[in-house]
Amino acid sequence: MKAAGAVWLLQEVGLRLILRAILVIALVLIVILTSVWASLALWYRLPVADIPRGVIAGLFAVLGLFTVVMLFGRWRLKAMIVYAVTFALVCVWWSTIQPDRNADWAPDVARQVTGTVDGDVLTLTDLRDFEWRSNTDFTERWENRSFDLSRIEGVDLFMSYWAGPEMAHFILSFGFQGGEQLAWSVEVRRRKGGAFSPIADLFKTNPLVIIAADERDVVGVRSNVRGEDVQIYRLRASPQAARRLLLEYVADANALARKPEFYNSLTTNCTTTVVKMMRAVGGTIPLDWRLIVNGYLPDYAYDHDAVDTSIPLAQLRQSAHIAERAKADGLSEDFSKAIRVGVPAPAKRTAP
Structure with a gap:
């Protein structure tokens, strides 16, 4: 009975580890994709000069990289919260961008x-x-x-x-x-x-x-x-x-x-x-x-x-x-x- 219980416990622990690994990998992919998109969006559409625009886009890319690293440590939840809030702010800004009606068109x-x-x-x-x-x-x-x-x-x-x-x-x-x-x-x-x-x-x-x-x-x-x-x-x-x-x-x-x-x-x-x-x-x-x-x-x-x-x-x-x-x-x-x-x-x- 003890042997059977030990096997069950090992299987349970193994399953949890597998699920956790899948979750971490999924979060890594989400952070990478969204940080690439947000960095490019900031670079192409933020209405400031080239240097500050590049700095801001680069900082978001660094935030994404930092979050990916933190996903493998004990501060993963806090890192994801900070990243999610920052990304949400970018999305809110993005939703305000509307096409020009009048411009100096070709x-x-x-x-x-x-x-x-x-x-x-x-x-x-x-x-x-x-x-x-x-x-x-x-x-x-x-x-x-x-x-x-x-x-x-x-x-x-x-x-x-x-x-x-x-x-x-x-x-x-x-x-x-x-x-x-x-x-x-x-x-x-x-x-x-x-x-x-x-x-x-x-x-x-x-x-x-x-x-x-x-x-x-x-x-x-x-x-x-x-x-x-x-x-x-x-x-x-x-x-x-x-x-x-x-x-x-x-x-x-x-x-x-x-x-x-x-x-x-x-x-x-x-x-x-x-x-x-x-x-x-x-x-x-x-x-x-x-x-x-x-x-x-x-x-x-x-x-x-x-x-x-x-x-x-x-x-x-x-x-x-x-x-x-x-x-x-x-x-x-x-x-x-x-x-x-x-x-x-x-x-x-x-x-x-």
């Missing part, structure tokens, strides 16, 4: 498009139609333009690769009978002189902006001016589904005009925002790593029969590159027609 993202719908007529205010000669030399044009929704035919996907094959900018363009195209781009609203930073834009650095534009502008500036690898994929969406998605773009643009939101490189970017809208209009978008590493969206679309699957994906990709056709056209009035020459178009869905 010209190409200076205005947020808005739209109204009257029956089948969509009227957009502040549609962008810039004439680009270089990244710094352009003619600004913001227009009011109307579209007949009953004439919508479908939607095409543009992928603009700016940093290798893993990441790309995502543009959807809605086609109408007669060849008119209306492109939509979800972008970072940069200030003059500012630049896109995937890390900084995780920390409430820049607002989100939705741009409606002529393809010669929003696509042409990437293919002909910036030299990005732009590819086009004709989607299988029915006119009804394309119309619903277009109206969801308009609704999101109007909502942004009323209440600005921050761009976030992971959670609120050009791809995730469109995925949210497609789900809102009834589209089926299964979760997939390629929705984050969005350079592989064409592969994802191919796997889900959203593009022409009658030819191999490699052949579809080859025909999707528009650089040669775009540069030969030179941003003429026929730009949208020229870049689609030889691009396979799948049969449209008859169901929604």
Whole structure:
């Protein structure tokens, strides 16, 4: 009996030690992750000069490291309380940061498009139609333009690769009978002189902006001016589904005009925002790593029969590159027609 009791006691002690170890490891991971986030948040967003901002961010990182060390000693509870209170104060400060409504924005993202719908007529205010000669030399044009929704035919996907094959900018363009195209781009609203930073834009650095534009502008500036690898994929969406998605773009643009939101490189970017809208209009978008590493969206679309699957994906990709056709056209009035020459178009869905 004594032997059995001793075994039970050893098992009980062993179980407690294991549970305590698991708890300590979990707390260590939580402290490390939250201290890294808080330190970066303080560095990127604390409204003070660089040196004091760096000191404060560094002090929080030191607090996190100190707390991790204390978790293995007898003062773990007190250390966690101090850390939790300090982190809570950072979170309270973080919740007070709101996007700017008015700032010295870069010209190409200076205005947020808005739209109204009257029956089948969509009227957009502040549609962008810039004439680009270089990244710094352009003619600004913001227009009011109307579209007949009953004439919508479908939607095409543009992928603009700016940093290798893993990441790309995502543009959807809605086609109408007669060849008119209306492109939509979800972008970072940069200030003059500012630049896109995937890390900084995780920390409430820049607002989100939705741009409606002529393809010669929003696509042409990437293919002909910036030299990005732009590819086009004709989607299988029915006119009804394309119309619903277009109206969801308009609704999101109007909502942004009323209440600005921050761009976030992971959670609120050009791809995730469109995925949210497609789900809102009834589209089926299964979760997939390629929705984050969005350079592989064409592969994802191919796997889900959203593009022409009658030819191999490699052949579809080859025909999707528009650089040669775009540069030969030179941003003429026929730009949208020229870049689609030889691009396979799948049969449209008859169901929604």
